[in-house]
Amino acid sequence: MQFGMALLLIVILCSVAGSLIVQQRSAMEYVTRYGEKQADLILSLGLDHVFSTPWFIAVMILLCLNLTFCSIVRLPKTVRQAKALLHRAGHAAADHSLTDKQHEKLTAFLQQRGFSTRQSGESTVYYKHLFGFYGSFLTHLSFLLLLIVGALVMVTATVTDTTVMPGDTITLEDGTLLTVNAFRIEDETGSLDYTSLLTLTNPNTQRTLSREIRVNEPMNFGPYKVYQQTYGTAGKVLIENLENGAAEEIYLTESCFLTLNGVDGLFYQALYPGYVQEEDGTVTLITSSSYAYHDPVYDVLSVAEGTMTPVLAFPEDEMTLGNVRFTFMEPAAYPGLRIKTIHSELLYALYAVFALMVIGLALCFFAVPTAITVTREGYALHSSKPQTGLMIDIEACLTQEEN
């Protein structure tokens, strides 16, 4: 057991290091943050990625071996102990004496506490929670399974992050089609909501499912789980070629130069969620917002005849540069989706392990196996753990009788 405790102590030390030292950054960042010498030490010991270092994984493997020992290997011993308790209690001599009245009081007290009885020669054995012997087995087993199943879940799951514009469809690995029908940042009342309406279709099975997803409400479809992960707002502009009448709407997600002849055109710089107009007419731009862009402002440069002019444009504004007309439109909010593939069996196994752990601990703590040998002359308490509370309660019940 002491070796196991030493391993747990190492996990604590690693966790402290992993939480105090920022993880997974560039070598340069460690030098800037902690100085050259400390950065050297951090990098050489792998303290920049504690939880994936070979030695941390080795500690986890040793922990698993240790847990195997204190659950599975120890099980026969646990079964023997469980069986031995009643036997031991049946043959034990009383080590606390009782008067007749106390005997009566004690038996009533034990019955009231829910003890079962079993006759063994001259003595009666009161017993309770014999199944509690298996609490420690279940707890250790569940912890072992948690580490194993958890590792399997981590290794087998694949995660892809993608952004999809409303109305667009993407094709997933097995041919499943994912369409973002709509996305909204706020609900009807103006509260933050971040909801995407998705449709997934498996062309092989023709199965289709439409659902709204939001934070905390991912969508399951076959092996996929789709999460509402992030969001963004893209500018949108209608570009019309005045020579041939061709027109196209495009999204603006990063700065770019829109031009037909390579000389005149529109240089898109940024989109702002809103602005505040001061009394003197000056405009201050609002640089960021978690909400929808209610008063969007396009920050652009118009490039014409070799000169660049900064312009703030608003939806519905038009600008003609060269032979191209640019019409600014309402920006579009779009979702960042996380698509995870998982084996649902592993997921259910993990849930089962969680439940097992809680049950195991509850048995360990609240179902302590106890047997009490009661004879005419006295009683003796047997348990797998010190039963201070019960002893004190029995003493109190007996002395109350005497008073």
Next chain:
Amino acid sequence: MDILFFAALIVYFAAAVIQLCGIALGKNAWCRIARWALLGGFVLHTAFTAWRGVVAQRIPLANQFEFASGFAWSAALLGLLLHRRLRQEWVLAASIPVAFLVLSYAAFQPMEIKELMPALRSTWFALHIGSATFSYAAFAISGGLGVYYLMQLKKGRAETDVRLLQTDHMIYRLICLGFLLLTVVILSGAIWAEQAWSRWWSWDPKETWALITWILYAIFLHQRIRKKWQGKRMAWFAIIAVICVLFTFAGVNKLLPGLHSYAV
């Protein structure tokens, strides 16, 4: 209605002072008065919490103020339940100061009611955070009882004295309860994280420190199986481990921001 909050704080304070005097002077009647005061404070605190829940239209455990208030409320409730079970005044020696101190901490946090942010709108919210308040309260009371145990030893009581045996046992039972609840906190947190962010575990500072606290108490429970870890050592352990609990509760939010930063 914040007046209810401050009224509860003042009543807890009065209860703590009366109780401390009662313990110092060995006057049981004072401790009884302190218990009634605790009950009064608890009623006010419950009314405040219920009112806040109604106004916010959610369980009021969504930020550091509400969580601290829930922690203090759980400490008061656990204290009253322990007293109901044991019918002895000394069992409140830790619950009353814990309820008062944690609620005082809450008083220094921003109190305004805010809309629940989308990341917190989950069915796991109540279980995860509700069990955390009770778990921390059980650990904090066990630490307080550790102090009480050492004080009684200093006063000359023997380790075999019934009062000290009971205190030691109570510390152990509270740690068992806290440990079980902390397990629920960690497991429900993992399920919730998977629903919200797709990852069961991200070694976020709050998660990591909850795990550190959990392992620390697991080590303690194992050491206790060996007899020499009962009594005085157990009391010291219970006190020292509370520092880790308090760091997980408040320190992490202030010093190691991560995914749980909204809890500030």
